[in-house]
Amino acid sequence: MDRSIRTDLALEAEALRREERPDGRTPEGVSTACVRRGSFAVTTVRVLDARGEAALGKPQGTYVTIELDSLIRREENAFSEASALLAEELRGLLPLRPGEPCLVVGLGNREITPDAVGPDAVDCIMVTRHLTEALPDAFGGFRPVCAVCSGVLGTTGIESGSLVRAVADSVHPAAVVAIDALASRSPDRLCRTVQISDTGIVPGSGVGNARQALNRETLGVPVVAVGVPTVVDAATLALDLSSRAGLHPDPAAFGDAGGMIVTPREIDKNVRDIAKLIGYALNLALHDGLTIEDVDMFLS
């Protein structure tokens, strides 16, 4: 398996495996389904068993990817339609009963633009836990939601995983939602694709650092991960473009792109926009009967 192409998206990993196979079929232990929902494409990849885990390098579970091209084209009502759709998919993965508390975690580094999608999304979360406790009559209709940004090791000296566990042990949520920036293979997906999964997440990406994972095993409650690709590894882009040009370069030759990333030119604005979408969709998913205007009013 060619691991020199880096992606955190299950639907790209599945496509890569198909490209490598002589029969061009989905690997064993994996299922995929794609449906069109309004102007958005929704792809569900399921990793069913150990064969699927080995093939995709991702833990067993469901990965839903929503492609938001019409949002980017700024079609009318695109924001409200996209947030409604994303909210619905989040509800499908979040096993929360009415009134059960939820902890939302923004992973990543606010000071590094392509890594700021988690903290920026948390800025748009309706935090209600203290209100439901202090003013149950007025806010009893809301789910108790609390939110933290875990920072990064270099600014806190504490691993994100440890910090989130400490907070979860203290506030006892019924579920955790963790928002992070991802890497994709395709530049076309940057800042316009959201992946949600019921498998949890490993902050800082990569597989294998189990100590750091945020999932049901480490936190004791279901963990839904929400990710947005904001960068393509520069070597991945070069390899990929070369392949599409019919060339087959030695990946080792591209090593000197190390440390470089590919982003959209307007990455600052794009990250803010998609982070807002995620925040709003989560609010709609976590509380019943809200409108976009209600969220605007609450956050203003």
Next chain:
Amino acid sequence: MDRSIRTDLALEAEALRREERPDGRTPEGVSTACVRRGSFAVTTVRVLDARGEAALGKPQGTYVTIELDSLIRREENAFSEASALLAEELRGLLPLRPGEPCLVVGLGNREITPDAVGPDAVDCIMVTRHLTEALPDAFGGFRPVCAVCSGVLGTTGIESGSLVRAVADSVHPAAVVAIDALASRSPDRLCRTVQISDTGIVPGSGVGNARQALNRETLGVPVVAVGVPTVVDAATLALDLSSRAGLHPDPAAFGDAGGMIVTPREIDKNVRDIAKLIGYALNLALHDGLTIEDVDMFLS
């Protein structure tokens, strides 16, 4: 006792009590001492017993106040002299043995300028805990230091006190330093005075909300509080100026200044500057043999 004049500074509270007393003396259960250290005035107020607690409305312990007027006048070397002096006073209150870990906490709200001194100071802290763990040979000379900003209830839904306790339970520091913005009586002290004490702190100020306190009782380890006055309550200012003008207004008449604060015009810059001083002084206090240039290099 006149509680309509609001101050978080022990040396102002002591002066107020003296003003109220016919004999003009320091109240029982309180001792004060003032020394000149270079171009800085250092005042130590000790609350010795329950009588002192009642008189000043502050828990038993030592409160050291450093007035930094020469820093504000931007005299040459003022920054390095002030940080050296503040570091020395911090070492005097911090009961840390070599190599013992320390947790630094920035209280307050980064989005409200006069409340941002805690978070801004944490930005200047040399975070070393992960480095001393991962690279003990290279970083063994440093004390393990980790740092968090607790945010505010409205943005996290979690009380600062609970959050800090959760983190402290997870990382097991030998001492905690908590940095917060304060209110003073005198506008002359704004952003140019630092109070450090060994009594801990109640986030958001005020006395009595024991559930929220950060101190040895709640965290199980010594807690040193570092505070900077950044605002004067507008009613306090009006009362105070009136009194100095020989008038004796009814405090109730000043109630409609409520919600208003008095700050220096250049509050944004002043808060950044004093926060940097606190961060640097803490670094010098926590690690042996550092220079200002070492801190510059580490943080850059």
Next chain:
Amino acid sequence: MDRSIRTDLALEAEALRREERPDGRTPEGVSTACVRRGSFAVTTVRVLDARGEAALGKPQGTYVTIELDSLIRREENAFSEASALLAEELRGLLPLRPGEPCLVVGLGNREITPDAVGPDAVDCIMVTRHLTEALPDAFGGFRPVCAVCSGVLGTTGIESGSLVRAVADSVHPAAVVAIDALASRSPDRLCRTVQISDTGIVPGSGVGNARQALNRETLGVPVVAVGVPTVVDAATLALDLSSRAGLHPDPAAFGDAGGMIVTPREIDKNVRDIAKLIGYALNLALHDGLTIEDVDMFLS
């Protein structure tokens, strides 16, 4: 005339003069009218001649003040109603024919929160001049609008007045709108009152520095000033509260509040909010047939 109470609002200056007069009447050469428009109070002060100029210390012209208390109480639709009303008043003072170009200027210092209302408002202006030039078919329905922030002397080395004149000489607008922060007497008006006038403005406030003025004489075209009080001078507040308490202190006794300002505690958020209102209202005033949603879409 008592000049120790500082205010940039014509309606406060007029009220002060009335308070000082034995007959309690509006000074000669000044007229005032107050109407209720929906949930907003609109006061028009006209300085009619030299007697009025001397009485109020303000040049001849019309000063319209809108008090936005219902906006602050966050009543439903308050933003759209306030921006519609403010747009209407702006149209009344702006002598622009269809298609004539307009230059919007943000005065003040973006780095000092209470002084940032001008630059922040400019961030919400729909800039169209380059579009109407390059794509007249698509954007012909828009008025050509350009916008600059003049910065402050300490960061540019160039007086705001000189910079705006240089730009106006280059782009030849038919009118200039200049937005600035003001000082008021009453803390109740901070960030909730907008004054618009057809007299132009002197950046940095105060009267007499004619070299700096932005008005028809210096720019050759009509200049509408839009101002928001964001600070009360601390000595003014103390004097004012004392007076209301029935005391009559010597203003000189309050001199040591110098350099201190009174602001709302949430000044950062309040300035952003009122700046957005001004930007949106100006967009509605400058272009025909726009809705709030159109402005949202254009600026996003």
Next chain:
Amino acid sequence: MDRSIRTDLALEAEALRREERPDGRTPEGVSTACVRRGSFAVTTVRVLDARGEAALGKPQGTYVTIELDSLIRREENAFSEASALLAEELRGLLPLRPGEPCLVVGLGNREITPDAVGPDAVDCIMVTRHLTEALPDAFGGFRPVCAVCSGVLGTTGIESGSLVRAVADSVHPAAVVAIDALASRSPDRLCRTVQISDTGIVPGSGVGNARQALNRETLGVPVVAVGVPTVVDAATLALDLSSRAGLHPDPAAFGDAGGMIVTPREIDKNVRDIAKLIGYALNLALHDGLTIEDVDMFLS
């Protein structure tokens, strides 16, 4: 000539032309010289005549490129050595006599990180024009320096070129320094290379839009351009890596990288750091006898 590889650096353009030529020699009308200055490499490319202009696609003049690898490796004293060297090279190109005024212009968009190097550098410029005018006794030893950021067309509606011309016509500098972000071919040079030239600059890059150029013809005084590569065009990177891997792809195949850029992961911090270096070096070049500490003190 292969124009599909995009670069704004004269030394890269010259190298590209050599690679294309069978004889591998510097094109006619161009001269190059490289010297080692301490731990920095300084390359001077001279475009001597029309043949050189055609070969490199750049106007006649001198282009000095300084590679700052030791700065990036954070060697001790690297900042002070780099700023001293850069100041010396700037003095060599700036034809300013003592006391003659200078206008510094930051081009680019502060809101787009890789485009913010100009505005960020201006934040570090010692602005003295108003001080030398108002306080000639105290500040007579300083050169009058003023500074503006021209913003971008989308936020002002005014072309950068027009705005700078308007300001220059108003303040009559003896020379203009314009700072902008550039694109390079090689990712290794991002944020670690500075190009200075005496040819002026075309904001937003590219050649041919004469209307926009900032140079002696349009401004009437010498214009020194200071540029830092902060991005590599994604298609350029892919082409370049492919070529180095011995492949010869059709550039058209790489078109779909359009709109994507390659940057270092830590672009936010890297841009701030190099912008500070440029600002400090310019201060040292413009005023006699300054030290880094003097600049620190002035700007604080």
